[in-house]
Amino acid sequence: MSDTTNARASRVSGTVRIVGAGLLGASIGHALRSHDVDVVLSDASPSQLRLAIDYGAGRAARDDDAPNLIVVAVPPDVTADVIQAELEAHPDAVVTDVASVKLEPYQELRRRGVDLTRYIGSHPLAGRERGGAISARADLFIGRPWVVCRDEETRAADLALVEALALDLGATPLEMTPEEHDRSVALTSHVPQVVASLLAARLADADADALQLAGQGVRDTTRIAASAPELWVQILSANAAPVVEVLDALASDLRAVSDALREPDAPGARRAVADAIRQGNEGVERLPGKHGQNRRFEQLIVMVDDTPGQLGRLFGELGELGVNVEDLRLEHSPGAQFGLADISVAPAALRGAIEGLEARGWRIAGNTND
Amino acid sequence: MSDTTNARASRVSGTVRIVGAGLLGASIGHALRSHDVDVVLSDASPSQLRLAIDYGAGRAARDDDAPNLIVVAVPPDVTADVIQAELEAHPDAVVTDVASVKLEPYQELRRRGVDLTRYIGSHPLAGRERGGAISARADLFIGRPWVVCRDEETRAADLALVEALALDLGATPLEMTPEEHDRSVALTSHVPQVVASLLAARLADADADALQLAGQGVRDTTRIAASAPELWVQILSANAAPVVEVLDALASDLRAVSDALREPDAPGARRAVADAIRQGNEGVERLPGKHGQNRRFEQLIVMVDDTPGQLGRLFGELGELGVNVEDLRLEHSPGAQFGLADISVAPAALRGAIEGLEARGWRIAGNTND
Incomplete structure (x- = not known):
């Protein structure tokens, strides 16, 4: 490439x-x-x-x-x-x-x-x-x-x-090459689709009460499960071999964690689980971020009333402070009439953003330099 | 409950x-x-x-x-x-x-x-x-x-x-009951964590070139894979039985899709894959949204320059238009100096938001009522 x-x-x-x-x-x-x-x-x-x-x-x-x-x-x-x-x-x-x-x-x-x-x-x-x-x-x-x-x-x-x-x-x-392409998208697109769909499918018959406990984690993990079945059958069938290879490896990894948890106090069991989570840490760190680079941003969390104009005021004031918002995520608070805006900024901009926003009356609920 | x-x-x-x-x-x-x-x-x-x-x-x-x-x-x-x-x-x-x-x-x-x-x-x-x-x-x-x-x-x-x-x-x-609680969080929190971690772990050894093709889907699916191994070993070990039950069912579902894709032209193979994706559609529909309800919002996609103040201007003007932003997502464009803001609004607010923003010079790249 x-x-x-x-x-x-x-x-x-x-x-x-x-x-x-x-x-x-x-x-x-x-x-x-x-x-x-x-x-x-x-x-x-x-x-x-x-x-x-x-x-x-x-x-x-x-x-x-x-x-x-x-x-x-x-x-x-x-x-x-x-x-x-x-x-x-x-x-x-x-x-x-x-x-x-x-x-x-x-x-x-x-x-x-x-x-x-x-x-x-x-x-x-x-x-x-x-x-x-x-x-x-x-x-x-x-x-x-x-x-x-x-x-x-x-x-x-x-x-x-x-x-x-x-x-x-x-x-x-x-x-x-076609082979490189197909192996790459199997890993970065086709298998994530299958995994998100199967995980979401487990929710289809779940108790309504259980779903009340769902948070942002499961929502993110299953978001792409909303995709169209017709198209995905064609894509997965046409790229079957590379997809099967990753799915089989993943099924084997799942079995290994499952086996470790069957006897969590057996020798090596907890280490097997910890290794799986830590390898996940390493994998997610490798995903390219904005601008195609592995840039790391600092985050700050701001409380925002759930009324028109509040986000506008927030981002307007960040603009006045010269702070560019690199990414953001609104945290949902089920039942509450406000949200938490999780804002990513360049490391050099963090301090100024916090001081400037606090001076203007915003409540900063946390930041990654805490 | x-x-x-x-x-x-x-x-x-x-x-x-x-x-x-x-x-x-x-x-x-x-x-x-x-x-x-x-x-x-x-x-x-x-x-x-x-x-x-x-x-x-x-x-x-x-x-x-x-x-x-x-x-x-x-x-x-x-x-x-x-x-x-x-x-x-x-x-x-x-x-x-x-x-x-x-x-x-x-x-x-x-x-x-x-x-x-x-x-x-x-x-x-x-x-x-x-x-x-x-x-x-x-x-x-x-x-x-x-x-x-x-x-x-x-x-x-x-x-x-x-x-x-x-x-x-x-x-x-x-x-x-404790049993209801533990089964619920196994499904909505603990298993999604394991799945996100194992999926991300597959990226740990991937070619750097392959990762260039990663998009928002795999980023969302693996976001929580950044969680701390120490804490999760304790949580998963303490709730092992309900987690194992869901993991085993999921591994079996994975095998079924994998087997269907091994011979995608065999009778019933494509239907098995389509059913899995469709059950995923059903599951993700059941997740409670903001305010704890299954409210459905309309979305519009606005192009935003990647410079300080642009998001502020956008949300400020949405506020002036009386439009409350229910949720938003910034789409990353690797290599590009702008982003796409995917904004959720109440269905009744969609038309006014689009017309008002376009009148103020914003480029609307799409909306769910297209």
């Missing part, structure tokens, strides 16, 4: 054909239209296509269209078919796709003997909880990684065109 | 003795001091005790102290010993504890033949990521559930005293 942000070779121009006018396809269309690129849209659903065109994501196809770049943005289970059809129908165009699994369509096309010289798979790490052309937005890809998978046959000019697409849309192209 | 919020029987008065001046003990001390209750503190660590007293959580013990209520707030592994010692040393006092596991200390005391008439276990569902007397705060319990475990021996006046403690501190007392 290499970060090619600075190697700006070209901009996308001419005609781009987008097959699949759902969230990703229509968002790419909107973004390219804002750069005055000629965008041709195609979709198996006439109503989805009409919506995307009505919203300004591009125009309908004509017989004399001569796209130089084709973006396949269809569901995973038809991605290989559509790539093949587009390569055959447009012998001069570079074809990419944006499916969230990269090895299976590539292997399927190889099995069929399709010439893949002009095909470069890609995957923008972007999405929303709602899909469809009407949820599309031109800024969907800004600041996101966009994986690009070339192989030994790939021509430099074709690669530059796909990377230019990512750059034009504000994303950061990252080169990976 | 019954909610006794409205059954206000008494207020805590006289002398309350708190054993263990860590986060919970010192926070209870601060809150009771603010109600002019005489608070006596005790701690095995002289330096922790001195800190708590210096910060105003209470005073040092004297020989002639006659507490009417004793709160045991020590680590789980010494809770039973301290409860027994306090019952014996103070034959007229009601004794409660705030340990996060309720059955094990109760059974241990029963095994020892201790008269438990004056003991009522309890558990405030409150905490912070940082512990110790210096992190204590009087408002820690406001709006939180506080489980109270009585048994058939419990006298009504004693129960009222423990519930008055919860109410005085702003919490909502909930009556449960």
Whole structure:
């Protein structure tokens, strides 16, 4: 993998054909239209296509269209078919796709003997909880990684065109092999989805009383369990082998903790549990934070009345104090008419933020330098 | 379980003795001091005790102290010993504890033949990521559930005293048996901790490149994996049986999904995966939201420059528009100098918020009524 942000070779121009006018396809269309690129849209659903065109994501196809770049943005289970059809129908165009699994369509096309010289798979790490052309937005890809998978046959000019697409849309192209990509997203996206879903599924039949004790921890851990089953069946099936590998390792880890807790006073049992929690500490520390770095921020917790304008006053005053809010989390207080705003700031800004807010009457409930 | 919020029987008065001046003990001390209750503190660590007293959580013990209520707030592994010692040393006092596991200390005391008439276990569902007397705060319990475990021996006046403690501190007392409590927290707190830790542990040895693809989903799913190993070994060991039961069920669910994905095209395989995701949908829907209700909010997504004052301006203008922010989440854009503020508002406020913000020049990147 290499970060090619600075190697700006070209901009996308001419005609781009987008097959699949759902969230990703229509968002790419909107973004390219804002750069005055000629965008041709195609979709198996006439109503989805009409919506995307009505919203300004591009125009309908004509017989004399001569796209130089084709973006396949269809569901995973038809991605290989559509790539093949587009390569055959447009012998001069570079074809990419944006499916969230990269090895299976590539292997399927190889099995069929399709010439893949002009095909470069890609995957923008972007999405929303709602899909469809009407949820599309031109800024969907800004600041996101966009994986690009070339192989030994790939021509430099074709690669530059796909990377230019990512750059034009504000994303950061990252080169990976299909195998690297699929193993990476199995770990960072697909398995977390399965785990969140299965953990949340345990709550489906729980006593209502038990759920009264749920706090922010279980809410965070299960948030993505609200995702759509149809899409996830396709993603997980298409990336089955790397997902199974991580799931099996995880099931084995679960069994080990469970076995240790069956006899918590046996020799080594508590150490096994402590090691699991400590390895979790190490893993979570490695996740990149804001701006793609492992920057560590200090936090302060401010009490905020649950009435309109209070958060505004708080952030307005932080702005007056010159303090940039790097992240924040509102803590819920079930039954209470106020919240706790957990605010992350640069370490150098912590002291000034606390003193300034206290001087203005805010109650600081705690900070990480306590 | 019954909610006794409205059954206000008494207020805590006289002398309350708190054993263990860590986060919970010192926070209870601060809150009771603010109600002019005489608070006596005790701690095995002289330096922790001195800190708590210096910060105003209470005073040092004297020989002639006659507490009417004793709160045991020590680590789980010494809770039973301290409860027994306090019952014996103070034959007229009601004794409660705030340990996060309720059955094990109760059974241990029963095994020892201790008269438990004056003991009522309890558990405030409150905490912070940082512990110790210096992190204590009087408002820690406001709006939180506080489980109270009585048994058939419990006298009504004693129960009222423990519930008055919860109410005085702003919490909502909930009556449960120790078994109900422990099964509930296994499901809503202890197992989510194990799962988050094990999932995060899988990231500990991952390629740095793979972690570049991590998004908000895996960050949320693993956030609580940052918790302290020492405390969690005690909690999990003390509540081992209910935790093992849920962990085993979860490991079996994981195996089922893993087996289905081993042959994703076998009959029934995709349905098994889809069912798991859909049951996750159902489970996450049941989690209580803000104000303890399953209220559903609408969301809008606003683009915010990553400079001081921008969030302030946004929330200030939302305040001027009369829009109360029910929840919010900042989406990180690795590498980009701006963020997306995902704001939850009451359904009736959505349209006005969008129109008002757009009129003031904000870019709305999407909303749940799209």
